[in-house]
Amino acid sequence: MEGRGDHPKTAKIEMLIERFEISGDDDLDLRSEEEKARAAVTNWMRWQGDLGHLDRWQQAAIWGAVREQTALIRDRQATDEGRGYVQALRKLADVVEER
Template identity: 95%
Template structure:
């Protein structure tokens, strides 16, 4: 007979004595983990995975409840920045959002490729990473499998960038300023879950 069973037996005897004496019983106690913490499954507000936490944050940003159908909607890539969020606020159909987002993502990609290949600068800061020797049959997710020469890549980046410049040059000045503000994330497109005047542009 272990120590735990003796303790349980003693607790039952004390509870019976207290009941006979008219003393109310103790409230049930929530079971804890071995280290004393509340169990993760019963802890209020516990997020099961990092993805759930991110999806709940996206739902809050859009003013949605964190229901399963809203969590599924929050998985789209366009909700990662204000430009995509304002598209979701202003467009009624998901196919229209997808079309406009692909155009915006194409502009951002062309801008980044031009800056990297032709200007020799990166648009985003480099972060620290631990360099490791690559295994014989291993590739990195950072590497693009592009068989063109560096000169061909630079020429393609410039051509694509000039095409975008021509397309944007046909817009009004204020529309161009709004688009560049969105690309550089310098313009407030959303305020209090509503599109600003710049966001509507």
């Protein structure tokens, strides 16, 4: 009988063995832990530098959203803070593109 185990209180679970492979398109990260950490610090500093090109209110809008301290949407409508956040992201995108 399919779906039944040997014991009356357990069910038998049929499982197919899956073959796990990687394709040639997959990018393997062969960096050491030190190299990964160094890259993370470099990227964090670049992010800080990009934010430094924004006005204080734009920086505050982004950090408020990142820290979930501001409501960006209320009653399915963008709040003033939400619209400010979008403006700050647009400015940040301009700064990154100019880099």
